[in-house]
Amino acid sequence: MKTFFIFLLTGLVLLLSTAAQAVDCQRASSPTEQMVCRDPELRWLDHTLDARWLEQLVGQAQPNGKLYTEWLQQRKACSSPFCLKRAYFQGYGQLFNANRHIDWSGEWWNVSATNGESGRLVIKNASDFSAELDLHAVRGAYKIDIDSEARRYYGVLYVNNINGAENCAMIVVPRQDGNLEVSTQSNGSCALLFPTDVRPDGVYVRGDHDPRPAATLLNTGILPDEKLDSAFRQLAGDEYEQYVATANALHYTQDLDNVSAKAMTLRVIGEANRRAAIIMYNPSGSIWAMRVAPNAQNKLEFHYLTNQEDKSAIPKTIQGWRSHFIVTQ
Numbered sequence: 001m002k003t004f005f006i007f008l009l010t011g012l013v014l015l016l017s018t019a020a021q022a023v024d025c026q027r028a029s030s031p032t033e034q035m036v037c038r039d040p041e042l043r044w045l046d047h048t049l050d051a052r053w054l055e056q057l058v059g060q061a062q063p064n065g066k067l068y069t070e071w072l073q074q075r076k077a078c079s080s081p082f083c084l085k086r087a088y089f090q091g092y093g094q095l096f097n098a099n100r101h102i103d104w105s106g107e108w109w110n111v112s113a114t115n116g117e118s119g120r121l122v123i124k125n126a127s128d129f130s131a132e133l134d135l136h137a138v139r140g141a142y143k144i145d146i147d148s149e150a151r152r153y154y155g156v157l158y159v160n161n162i163n164g165a166e167n168c169a170m171i172v173v174p175r176q177d178g179n180l181e182v183s184t185q186s187n188g189s190c191a192l193l194f195p196t197d198v199r200p201d202g203v204y205v206r207g208d209h210d211p212r213p214a215a216t217l218l219n220t221g222i223l224p225d226e227k228l229d230s231a232f233r234q235l236a237g238d239e240y241e242q243y244v245a246t247a248n249a250l251h252y253t254q255d256l257d258n259v260s261a262k263a264m265t266l267r268v269i270g271e272a273n274r275r276a277a278i279i280m281y282n283p284s285g286s287i288w289a290m291r292v293a294p295n296a297q298n299k300l301e302f303h304y305l306t307n308q309e310d311k312s313a314i315p316k317t318i319q320g321w322r323s324h325f326i327v328t329q
Contacts (some may be wrong), residue, residue, distance in 0.1 A: 017211065022050035032076050032084070039081050040167055044185045045088040052173070052181070053095055067095060067214040086153065092173055093154030102174045110182070112202030115207075115215045116140050116248030118269065119200045123157075131157055132234060133172070135182075138202040140248045140269025143196050146170070152229060170200075180204040195270075204324055215267040220247050221298045222264055232279075232287055235307055239291070246277045246291060253278070258284070263317050266291075274300065290318050292325055300325060 025037035036042045053068065071094055075087040093099035104126035110119025122134040137147040150157040150172065157172035170192040173181045182200050184190055205211055213219065217240075218229040233240045247266045261282040268275040271300050277291035290304045301302045302322060304314060314322075 007160070010085070010147050011175070011284045011292065016321060022047045030076070032078060035078075035084055039084075039171055041185060041314060042081060042084055042088070044169070045085065045171075047186075048171070048183045049091050049095075049191055052092075053133075056096065056176075070283055071095060076139070089153035089158065091155050092156045092171075096173060098155030098174050100174070102126075102155070104157070106206050107206035108138070108180055109210045109212070110200065110202040111205050115220045118210065119182070119202060119204065121180070121200070121204050129153065133157070133159065135200050137198055139198040142195045142198045142269065144194055144200070144307075146200065162190070163193060165190065166191050176202070179206075189240055194229065215244050215247070217244060217279075220244070220250075222247055222250065222266070224282070226286065227274060228281060228287075231285065232281075232289070232309065234291070235287060235305055239305070243277055243289070243291060246275055246293075253317065254323070255280070260290075261286070261315075261317070265321060276325075278316060280316055282318060288315050288318060290314075290322065292322075318321070 013233040023033045023036045027031075027041070028034050036046050049130070058305075066142045071087075071091045075084065077086050078084045097150060104123045106123065108121040108123065109123075110117075113119050116135075117139045119135070119137045124134070126132075129152055131148050131150050131152065133148050135145065136145070136256045137144050137146075146162055148159045148162060148170075150159045150170075152158070159170040162168045162170055162184070167185070169185045171183050173183070177183055181203055184199055184201055185195070216229060217223040218226060218231060220283060223229045223232060226267055232243075237244060243266070244323045246268055249264050249266070253265050255263050259282055261280045263278060263280045266277040266279070275293050278289065280286075280288040286306075288306045288308070292300055292302050295301045300323075304311075305316065305317070
């Protein structure tokens with residue numbers, strides 16, 4: 001046991017000694033650090049590279065701290081924002097072996113996206129210097145399209161001023177596993193360009209279709225086991241998929257009926273007042289659920305289901321949830 005803790009401590013010390021440290025703008029003292037902190041794009045590049053480096057360290061048995069130290073010296077030698085930007089691109093090339101032959105062309109899908117979100121990236125006319133990017137991202141009722149030419153620096157694809165928005169940039173970095181990592185600037189005007197945090201960020205896998213498995217109430221974490229998921233599927237019938245489609249944003253709510261139930265509200269981001277649902281279940285297998293959606297006349301309709309004998313008795317928890325919606329006749 002003692003040997004194990006010594007090994008663990010040694011590994012931790014090694015990890016910390018080679019770990020990148022994003023520039024702390026509260027304590028920036030050197031000219032390089034101050035330049036980074038004055039420029040929103042440089043701050044984003046710094047934090048993004050820092051996060052990727054730490055992620056890579058976790059999977060390495062022998063982290064290459066010497067490589068990182070050498071890159072730090074290159075960055076420190078910069079005396080202009082232009083030099084610093086290229087230094088960060090060079091860091092991606094050196095630290096992540098990004099500057100290698102990559103077959104960029106084709107369709108790539110965001111496998112980091114959660115239910116109700118998606119991202120599709122099409123790369124065309126890729127060369128040693130540039131590539132054309134067509135990216136479509138969806139989150140609930142919101143979407144964004146990016147159609148831009150990216151420049152290639154040290155193996156990294158870089159888009160400046162996304163869709164004409166100043167101080168809104170994106171980088172696409174090839175990963176060691178053959179996938180791509182997309183990161184967009186989290187500050188600057190990107191916050192105005194992307195509605196309600198619709199961002200294309202994530203890990204992208206090549207394919208002719210979205211490789212993620214079909215969403216269910218089980219794999220989205222709404223229902224705890226296959227038995228309950230199967231019971232809900234049988235109870236809901238064709239409505240099961242409607243509940244899944246509504247599970248874009250999830251929140252637990254209080255059980256007002258004191259029946260030892262877990263209650264979770266679901267909603268479509270951007271249409272929370274028109275497309276939403278609530279699901280309750282308890283350890284004995286009792287199920288209560290309701291969803292709201294517009295009908296063919298664009299009027300809100302509520303759909304209630306339960307496996308209890310009394311189909312007309314609606315729990316107080318669900319009644320309280322329903323009261324938040326205004327039904328126009």
